[in-house]
Amino acid sequence: MPVNADAVGRSYGPFEPYEVTRVKIREFADAVDAYSGAHRDVAVAQAEGYEDLVAPTTFAVIIAQKSEFHVVTDPEVGVDFSMVVHGEERFTHVRPLVAGDVIYTTVHIDSIKQRAGISMVTTRAELTDVDGAPVSTVTSTLAVREVA
Amino acid sequence: MTESTSPSFAGLEVGQVVAEREAIITRDTLVRYAGASGDFNPIHYNDVIAEEVGLPGVIAHGMLTMGVGASVVEEWAGAGNVSDYQVRFTRPIPVPNPGEAVVAISAKIGALDEERRTARVDLTVEFDGAKVLGKAQAVVDCE
Numbered sequence: 001m002p003v004n005a006d007a008v009g010r011s012y013g014p015f016e017p018y019e020v021t022r023v024k025i026r027e028f029a030d031a032v033d034a035y036s037g038a039h040r041d042v043a044v045a046q047a048e049g050y051e052d053l054v055a056p057t058t059f060a061v062i063i064a065q066k067s068e069f070h071v072v073t074d075p076e077v078g079v080d081f082s083m084v085v086h087g088e089e090r091f092t093h094v095r096p097l098v099a100g101d102v103i104y105t106t107v108h109i110d111s112i113k114q115r116a117g118i119s120m121v122t123t124r125a126e127l128t129d130v131d132g133a134p135v136s137t138v139t140s141t142l143a144v145r146e147v148a
Numbered sequence: 149m150t151e152s153t154s155p156s157f158a159g160l161e162v163g164q165v166v167a168e169r170e171a172i173i174t175r176d177t178l179v180r181y182a183g184a185s186g187d188f189n190p191i192h193y194n195d196v197i198a199e200e201v202g203l204p205g206v207i208a209h210g211m212l213t214m215g216v217g218a219s220v221v222e223e224w225a226g227a228g229n230v231s232d233y234q235v236r237f238t239r240p241i242p243v244p245n246p247g248e249a250v251v252a253i254s255a256k257i258g259a260l261d262e263e264r265r266t267a268r269v270d271l272t273v274e275f276d277g278a279k280v281l282g283k284a285q286a287v288v289d290c291e
Contacts, residue, residue, distance in 0.1 A: 024184075031184035032215030033171060038153070038227035045227075048153045054228040057218035057286070061211050062185055082201055086210040088236045096228035139234075 002146050003119035005112045007077045012070040013106040017130070018063045020101040025053045032056055045098075055097035061089070064125040064138035067107035071123050072142070077109070079121065079144050087120060088141040094134050102130050110139070119144045153226030157265045157290035165256045166224040166269065171216045173208050173241065173249040181212040195245070203240065208249065210237040217271045217284060220253045224269075225288040231266070236282035241275045251275050258285065265290045 022042070029039035034056040037044035045053050072079040097103070106126050113120045120143055127136040155166075178192050187209055190197040195205045214235050221230055243249050251273060258270035271284035 028184045028215075031177075031181045032212065032219050033169075034215075034219040034222060034227075036222060036227040048227065050228065056215065056227070057222060057230040057233050058211065058215040061215075065185070065187060086237050088234070089211065089214060090232070090234035092232045093230070 002078065002114065003112055003121060003144055004076060004078045005114060005119075007074070007109050008112050010071075010074075010077070010109045011106060012074075013067055014104040015067060015070070018066065018103045018105065020055060020059075020097050020099055020103065022053050022099040024062070025055050025059065025099055028059050028062070029056050032058065050096070050098050052099040055099075057093075058091060059097055060091055060093075060127060060136045060138050063103055063105055063127060064107075064140065067105040067125045068123050068140060071107060071109060071121070077121075079142070083145040085143045085145070086140070087143040088122075088139075090139040092137045092139075094136065097135065101135070103127050103135060104130070104132075117146045119146070154229045154289055154291050155225055155267070157260070157262075157267070160257055160260055160267055160290070162257050162260060165254060167220045167255045169220045169223070169253045171251045171253060173212070173243055173251060174247070175206065175243060175245050178206065178208060178212070178243060181209055181215070185209070185211060187211065204242050206243050206245070207240040208243050210235075213237075213241060213251065213273060213280060214284075216251070217253055217255075217273055217281065218286065221255050221269050221271065221286045221288065224255065225286075229289050230286050231289050232287035233285070235271075235284040237280070238282040239275070239278055239280045241280055249275060251280070255286075
């Protein structure tokens with residue numbers, strides 16, 4: 001079954017908020033070889049002007065992918081996850097995430113383009129803080145191959 | 149807020165290489181990234197499933213490659229100073245077992261915006277002599 005192009009414009013969330021922790025920032029920094037002390041040592045982060053440990057540039061993918069899960073598992077969108085390849089990703093940060101942040105996320109299906117047996121599904125996750133102030137936008141494009 | 153670590157805009161030149169690194173990716177690296185990111189797609193640890201969906205075997209998470217690319221930019225830019233970062237995933241990186249995949253990453257200044265005092269950093273990320281990311285660009289806030 002092909003992806004349903006009529007799903008463009010659907011939104012999901014906000015979901016249970018994601019709490020950014022020191023432990024997860026350190027773990028993620030290790031996983032992507034981000035060596036800065038500001039990811040690991042609170043004193044270093046504070047000396048650089050942050051309230052707490054600062055997250056690496058792509059840390060927001062953890063939060064965004066949790067929200068995108070609701071899109072790819074929505075039967076009315078019709079994504080076969082075993083046929084998914086990641087096409088594009090973009091992060092636009094109003095400010096960096098720091099430990100202690102509590103982040104709410106809403107995800108939107110911005111476009112679905114179909115050609116030659118492949119559907120390109122573009123989602124946009126909007127991350128905001130507890131006061132509703134924007135923190136980051138994460139845009140992701142998945143290439144979904146149709147099963148022959 | 150991050151004055152102490154953001155790079156100085158003055159003196160930057162388009163074409164200047166600001167950071168380079170060779171990243172070594174092994175199956176251990178993939179397991180570590182899966183746990184840290186929560187991305188447990190089996191094509192990143194299970195050869196049988198990877199081959200069933202038409203891949204040559206286990207491949208690296210595109211987001212791992214993107215994340216390591218960001219770390220190379222941050223090494224020059226300082227933590228928290230990349231305000232925009234985008235990539236296209238153009239080619240998978242197969243990760244052998246046993247063995248390793250060696251990824252060459254180079255970051256150079258692609259454009260400068262005097263008014264905003266930002267530098268666009270263009271990343272070249274290559275595996276086995278071929279580019280694995282397209283249009284890999286990071287915008288860095290400078291002083």
